[in-house]
Amino acid sequence: MHDPQHPAPGGHEDTLEIVGKVIAWYQQEILSVRRSPAPSPGRLDQLIDEYSACVRDRERLRDATGEEAERLGVLYAARLKGLEAAGP
Template structure:
């Protein structure tokens, strides 16, 4: 019987953090990590879409829908992407998530 606490030689040990612990200088990133990071951005857009629907802000709603759709398309593209494209998508989406979360913390002027 396999002990889930031990890692196999081909699987890295699981992180105890709640989110992805991606280090841009840390080397290879896999499909799962990329899918999760893009998914986090999609989730951000989904939350914002809900708020825009509640407020009736049609322009914001349209912008958010377009941004979310772009993310969904990139997430779909991951299935066929090679390692370099996956790394590029991860870098773009990690920066995008950081920017989106920072903009959330600051009130709009």
């Protein structure tokens, strides 16, 4: 069954959409930690590192083969599900 919140990875556009959702999740978490009255520097560093890796992967998609785009799509679809399941 097709889930519009989590499109099945199939090509560059689908993968870009999924990676974009993961990046948006990290942006929101980074903002939340920064606004926290007692932010954890370790948590913030971890989030920034993971966010940066996602941005690099999004850039790699520009030149990725269809196979690489599909591989990244599968990885990021699973990552998005995990992030959303874990909650904030």
